[in-house]
Amino acid sequence: MMLKMRNDSTDSNNLCLLEELVIYRCPSLICFPKGQLPTTLKSLSISCCENLKSLPEGMMGMCALEYLSIGGCPSLIGLPKGGLPATLKELRIWSCGRLESLPEGIMHYDSTYAAALQALVIFKCPSLTSFPRGKFPSTLERLHIGDCEHLESISEEMFHSTNNSLQSLILGRYPNLKTLPDCLNTLTDLRIVDFENLELLLPQIKKLTRLTSLFIRNCENIKTPLSQWGLSRLTSLKLLWIGGMFPDATSFSDDPHSILFPTTLTSLTLSQFQNLESLASLSLQTLTSLEQLEIQSCPKLRSILPREGLLPDTLSRLYVWLCPHLTQRYSKEEGDDWPKIAHIPRVQIL
Incomplete structure (x- = not known):
């Protein structure tokens, strides 16, 4: 499975057509062997592998990958270096307590990093402190952040001024966030949960005239x-x-x-x-x-x-x-x- 596929191979036995791979609850898994996962993969999910310390080095260059979920891996410290595949549409990272950095490809700062992410979900990653430099991709439609107690606040500088794609913003237990960026007028869904110190929202919320769904719970500091x-x-x-x-x-x-x-x-x-x-x-x-x-x-x-x-x-x-x-x-x-x-x-x- 880890063989690097040769595009010019004429031997059908060497071709791998695997499109979806789920690795779940493999406590003895520590790392992957050298080589690449099949380049045909469109969906990869790795979860609840408590001793996994590293991921395949070539995974960030998988040319067909659209969905990537990594979660419940408390021993994982970092992700492979490099940009995200240009094909990647959804990235989910959750319950990785020792994870210290996010893949650079989630932010754009030059044409090299051109992943067209539509959904970014990050929660229960207490060791994360910052985003990579750059801006969220202008294609981003859903941004969900929760239980990241040390992660820097999202700011207006992280969003493209011409961004008109972001529709869903879900934030929970995100203590460094004190107010919403004043550039999210395209939102249709806003959910804010468990903010003890949020100085809030207003007057930003009055400007969100496209909202169809608003969920605000356990924000006791709202006066x-x-x-x-x-x-x-x-x-x-x-x-x-x-x-x-x-x-x-x-x-x-x-x-x-x-x-x-x-x-x-x-x-x-x-x-x-x-x-x-x-x-x-x-x-x-x-x-x-x-x-x-x-x-x-x-x-x-x-x-x-x-x-x-x-x-x-x-x-x-x-x-x-x-x-x-x-x-x-x-x-x-x-x-x-x-x-x-x-x-x-x-x-x-x-």
Whole structure:
């Protein structure tokens, strides 16, 4: 398998047509023999090989490789030198606790490094401290970074000024990041999770007018009231999940006439608001596209219904978890207010 294939070979027995290789849970694997993996490989995944210390030297030059995933290899310190294959579309590196550097090819600084990456995923790599010099490729569509406690912050200088490809940004437990680069206006999906010190987002989030999905959870340092986030301006937004912040808030706004969310929302999830007592300020009846409402772990919340007593006619799914007052009040046939939500086709209250 490690033979270097000869392009001019006429011996069909020497040809390797392998396109996908998965190496999983091989604890005795320490290194690869000399030589190259088949140049026909399009997908290579190496995971949960706890004693693997090095990868094949020629792998970065594999001319057909489109997907590369390396994870669960705690003894791996570095990756082979050299640029990434120009064909590589997705690179995933995860749970490599001793990995100290990333392949130079993930960043562009001259024409030699021309991998056209579309997705870059890096998580649970605590020994990483920096990115290679250069900029993310202008082809990058998805960037996911999480549990990299020493990795430098992404900055505006790392993105091409003409980049219009980046659509999905997922960030979690990334303490060196204090604010978002002010150049990500093409995003359609933004997820930010477990940031204790994020100084946040705003006013950048108001500019992300292409967002269709926004997920923000466990960011307790956010002090800006929800009424000042400007979410109502995001007229492409369909899915919104917020939770684990505003620990002292009993309501989302003191202004009964405030419009907090755009009418384009089709799915809304509220979770882990420990002192929230009312949803009246959300004006749920104005969300005329809402199809799904989910409420989780709001122990003091006593009512789902807005001030007018009606939920949108479009609502077809209602889920309530770990909200004792709501469970008592809206339980099927037993709760006093069950008749007010009985018309909703799918209701789960636990």
